[in-house]
Amino acid sequence: MTESPGDGAGYLAEPQVRAMFDRISGIYDRLNGVMTGGLHHAWRRRAVELAAIGPGAHALDVATGTGDLAFALADAVAPTGAVVGVDFAEQMLAVARAKAAVRAPGGGSGRAGQPAAVSFERANALALPFADGSFDAATVGFGVRNFADLDAGLHELARVVRPGGRVVILEITTPQHPPLSTFFRLWFERIVPVLGRLAGDPEAYSYLPSSVRRFPPPQELARRMAGAGLVEIRYLITAGGIIALHVGTVR
Numbered sequence: 226m227t228e229s230p231g232d233g234a235g236y237l238a239e240p241q242v243r244a245m246f247d248r249i250s251g252i253y254d255r256l257n258g259v260m261t262g263g264l265h266h267a268w269r270r271r272a273v274e275l276a277a278i279g280p281g282a283h284a285l286d287v288a289t290g291t292g293d294l295a296f297a298l299a300d301a302v303a304p305t306g307a308v309v310g311v312d313f314a315e316q317m318l319a320v321a322r323a324k325a326a327v328r329a330p331g332g333g334s335g336r337a338g339q340p341a342a343v344s345f346e347r348a349n350a351l352a353l354p355f356a357d358g359s360f361d362a363a364t365v366g367f368g369v370r371n372f373a374d375l376d377a378g379l380h381e382l383a384r385v386v387r388p389g390g391r392v393v394i395l396e397i398t399t400p401q402h403p404p405l406s407t408f409f410r411l412w413f414e415r416i417v418p419v420l421g422r423l424a425g426d427p428e429a430y431s432y433l434p435s436s437v438r439r440f441p442p443p444q445e446l447a448r449r450m451a452g453a454g455l456v457e458i459r460y461l462i463t464a465g466g467i468i469a470l471h472v473g474t475v476r
């Protein structure tokens with residue numbers, strides 16, 4: 226969920242987003258841990274539960290970054306399932322692949338007690354290189370906020386999941402009520418940019434608050450998911466109002 230420089234309005238063109246994530250790939254995991262107090266792992270596990278997949282399933286994690294949500298999916302589909310993580314930032318994928326090699330040298334074996342196979346491919350979320358209905362579920366963690374075209378990305382997610390399969394979106398959201406709204410503003414607009422500077426990149430992490438501010442609120446995202454053809458959409462807000470998990474089913 227960690228990010229970098231912006232134009233103040235929270236918008237960056239695609240090549241800038243890609244370059245930004247390539248640049249921060251080396252510190253991304255560490256700052257995620259610091260910024261969330263390690264809670265992001267629990268949020269990812271919740272996202273996987275909402276995907277409602279089990280052993281043997283095929284899942285896709287879009288905007289996978291350094292792969293943590295893909296690995297959480299892999300735990301759910303082990304030992305015979307498979308997970309593909311896609312991202313357009315090659316350096317983020319390099320970190321994900323290095324983590325996968327440590328997790329399961331040679332890839333998932335398919336044997337009981339072993340992690341499921343996880344592979345990482347370079348792809349743009351707005352034009353996924355997969356046939357319709359290829360996956361049992363698709364997830365995005367802290368990624369849709371960065372899409373140059375949110376509706377196109379949601380349509381692609383719905384397209385590549387089979388009918389009856391789920392699309393799950395984990396994203397930061399803005400708390401509406403004090404005292405958390407005050408704390409959130411302080412944290413994101415004052416502390417996070419300082420953490421980015423301490424991490425060695427003077428511009429780092431100023432994009433994050435602005436991108437969160439411009440992102441649609443939960444009810445609006447749910448409406449956009451319906452527009453992409455998803456049904457049975459629901460969402461839950463957790464972590465004191467800063468995290469939204471949306472789930473929809475492919476018709």
Ligand SMILES: C[S@@+](CC[C@H](N)C(=O)[O-])C[C@H]1O[C@@H](n2cnc3c(N)ncnc32)[C@H](O)[C@@H]1O
Nearest residue numbers: 226246288289290312313314349350366368371
């Ligand atoms: C904040 S990181 C999230 C990474 C990871 N999903 C996580 O939960 O930590 C956002 C990721 O989205 C990727 N991304 C943004 N727009 C994308 C697009 N159109 N296609 C593919 N990846 C994209 C970025 O490269 C970056 O790795």
